[in-house]
Amino acid sequence: MNDVETETFLRFDNVKKSYDQKNLVVKGFDMQVKEGEFITLLGPSGSGKTTVLMMLAGFESVTSGDIVIRGKSINKTAPNKRNIGMVFQNYALFPHMSVAENLAYPLSVRKMPKAKIKERVAHYLSLVELSEFGNRRPGQLSGGQKQRVALARAMIFEPMLILMDEPLGALDKNLREQMQFEITRLHKKLGFTVIYVTHDQTEALSMSSRIAVFNDGVVQQCAPPSELYERPINAFVADFIGENNFIPGKITSVRDGKATVHTDGGDVVTQVSEGLPASGSCRVSIRPEKLFIHPTTHAHDNALKVRFTTRIYVGDFIRYYFALPDGTDIIVKVLNDLSAPEFEEGEEAQLLWLATDCIAFA
Numbered sequence: 065m066n067d068v069e070t071e072t073f074l075r076f077d078n079v080k081k082s083y084d085q086k087n088l089v090v091k092g093f094d095m096q097v098k099e100g101e102f103i104t105l106l107g108p109s110g111s112g113k114t115t116v117l118m119m120l121a122g123f124e125s126v127t128s129g130d131i132v133i134r135g136k137s138i139n140k141t142a143p144n145k146r147n148i149g150m151v152f153q154n155y156a157l158f159p160h161m162s163v164a165e166n167l168a169y170p171l172s173v174r175k176m177p178k179a180k181i182k183e184r185v186a187h188y189l190s191l192v193e194l195s196e197f198g199n200r201r202p203g204q205l206s207g208g209q210k211q212r213v214a215l216a217r218a219m220i221f222e223p224m225l226i227l228m229d230e231p232l233g234a235l236d237k238n239l240r241e242q243m244q245f246e247i248t249r250l251h252k253k254l255g256f257t258v259i260y261v262t263h264d265q266t267e268a269l270s271m272s273s274r275i276a277v278f279n280d281g282v283v284q285q286c287a288p289p290s291e292l293y294e295r296p297i298n299a300f301v302a303d304f305i306g307e308n309n310f311i312p313g314k315i316t317s318v319r320d321g322k323a324t325v326h327t328d329g330g331d332v333v334t335q336v337s338e339g340l341p342a343s344g345s346c347r348v349s350i351r352p353e354k355l356f357i358h359p360t361t362h363a364h365d366n367a368l369k370v371r372f373t374t375r376i377y378v379g380d381f382i383r384y385y386f387a388l389p390d391g392t393d394i395i396v397k398v399l400n401d402l403s404a405p406e407f408e409e410g411e412e413a414q415l416l417w418l419a420t421d422c423i424a425f426a
Contacts, residue, residue: 071098072096072097072098073097073098073099073101073133073134073224073257074095074096074097074120074131074132074133074225074257074259075095075096075097075130075131075132075133076093076094076095076096076116076129076130076131076132077094077129077130077131077132078092078093078094078128078129078130079092079093079094079116079119079126079128079129079130079131080092080093080126080127080128080129081112081115081116081119081124081126081127082127085127088127088281089112089115089281090112090115090116090119090281091112091280091281091282092129092282093112093116093129093283094283095276095283095286097257097259098257099257100255100256100257101257101258101273101274102248102251102257102258102260102271102272102273102274103257103258103259103260103272103273103274103275103276104260104261104262104267104268104271104272104274104275104276105117105259105260105261105262105275105276105278106262106263106265106268106275106276106277106278106304106305107263107277107278107279107304108263108278108279108304109263111278111279111280111281112278112280112281112282113261113276113278114229114230114261116278117227117229117259117261119131120148120225120227120259121143121146121148121150121227122138122141122142122143122146122148123143125139126139133146133224133225134224146225147223147224147225148223148224148225148226148227149217149218149219149221149223149225149226149227150218150226150227150228150229151211151214151215151218151226151227151228151229151231152214152229152230152231153229153230153231153232153233153234154234155202155210155211155213155214156214157202157210157213157214157217158202159201159202159203160201161201161202162198162199162200162201163189163194163197163198163199163200163201163202163205163213164185164189164198164199166202166213166217167185167188167189167213167216167217167220168181168182168185169217170217170220170221171184171185171220171221174221184220185198185220186198188216188219188220189216191216191219191250191253192212192213192215192216192246192250193212194209194212194213194216197209197213206239207234207235207236207239208235208239208242208243211231211232211235211243212243212246214231215231215246215247215250219250219254219256223256224256224257225256225257225258225259226256226257226258226259227258227259227260227261228247228258228259228260228261229261230261230262230263231243231247231260232244232262232264232267233262240264240267244267244270244271247271248270248271260272265304265305265306268289269289269292269293269305269306270289272288272289273288274286274287274288274289275287275288275289275292275305277292277300277301277304277305279300279304284297284298284300284301285297285298285301292305293305293306295423296349296423297337297338298337298425299347299349299425302349302423302425303349306351307351307352307395308349308350308351308352309349309350309351309352309355309393309394309395310347310348310349310392311325311327311329311332311347311348311350311368311388311392311394312327312328312345312346312347312348312390312392313325313326313327313328313332313345313346313347313348313424314326314343314344314345314346315340315341315342315343315344315345315346315424316331316343317342318336318340318341318342321335321336322334322335322336322419323335323336323340323346323424325346325348325424327348327368327388328388328389328390328392329368329369329370329388329389329415330367330368330369332348332366332368332419332422333365333366333419334348334366334419334422334423334424335419335420335422335423335424336423336424337423337424337425337426339426340424340425340426341426344426345426346424346425346426347424347425348422348423348424349422349423349424349425350417350421350422351421352383352395352396352397353397354417354418354421354422355394355396355397355415355416355417356396356415356416356417357384357396357398357405357413357414357415357416358413358414358415358416360416362416363418364416364417364418365418365419366416366417366418366419366422367414367415367416368388368394368414368415368416369389369412369413369414370386370387370388370394370412370413370414370415371386371387371389371410371411371412371413372384372385372386372407372408372409372410372411372412372413373385373386373387373393373409373410374409375407377400378400379400380399380400381397381398381399381400382397382398382399382400382404383395383396383397384396384397384398384407386413386415394415396415
């Protein structure tokens with residue numbers, strides 16, 4: 065057995081799923097997960113991410129391929145025999161039971177002694193900072209408190225793997241951010257392995273060891289958050305992760321991993337994506353925060369002529385909207401400070417940036 069196999073805790077081998085034996089919802093999913101990783105499955109609705117989670121949980125069957133945990137296929141293992149914890153968006157707590165009884169339930173069905181159950185319930189209530197809430201019913205808790213109870217219940221029987229399906233989807237923005245911190249804190253403290261499903265990019269970027277970006281049943285890219293954001297493998301990932309500008313142009317030359325692209329605002333030099341042809345149409349991808357408005361002290365090797373259209377005050381930063389002669393909109397994010405420039409509508413401007421901060425896609 066090689067080192068990769070010994071390190072792999074969970075493995076998906078060419079896993080496919082079809083509900084009608086004709087159309088594949090998941091089209092050959094491969095992934096290796098190390099113990100203790102926090103893996104997020106990210107993608108738009110209907111992209112296949114939740115189906116992968118349901119197959120792993122055992123709630124959906126695998127059409128073909130293999131799901132392997134610690135070297136053993138679990139395709140035919142019943143859901144309750146997989147030793148997997150699950151956290152749902154709607155909490156799935158028993159309303160007629162107290163918080164403590166909800167936490168005790170998975171331990172009692174595993175025939176744990178009562179004294180041990182009481183001790184472990186107290187420990188996990190303390191972990192999620194709800195020690196004073198053991199006697200309350202779920203209906204007496206806030207959304208954030210309910211989700212912490214659901215999280216504690218998923219962890220309390222110490223499963224080898226915890227699955228989370230849009231667990232923060234029902235919470236407001238502040239509670240979501242608070243729970244993101246809470247889940248990350250517990251993951252770092254206890255070291256359990258997580259497979260997390262969401263369509264929220266910010267959530268995925270802030271919490272994950274690696275992110276698998278799904279589209280139409282296929283993983284487009286699986287990488288750490290910074291790599292996905294800074295070096296997307298294709299235009300879909302670039303567009304789906306964070307905010308992006310796409311500037312249309314024609315490739316005039318490709319040399320040493322850089323392309324020169326002719327656009328309506330001038331020639332620009334850019335990095336090249338895999339498979340970019342030596343000529344023809346392309347789109348240059350550049351993040352709004354990587355663009356600077358002339359004059360600037362920031363280093364740059366690209367300049368683009370644009371016209372100012374409008375600016376929107378967002379609080380901590382300002383969004384500037386510019387347009388190329390062909391009508392392509394370009395957004396620039398500028399920190400809200402004294403250096404933020406003022407423009408008249410239609411005024412000419414110049415945008416500057418580094419070639420290393422942009423990439424051309426076919």
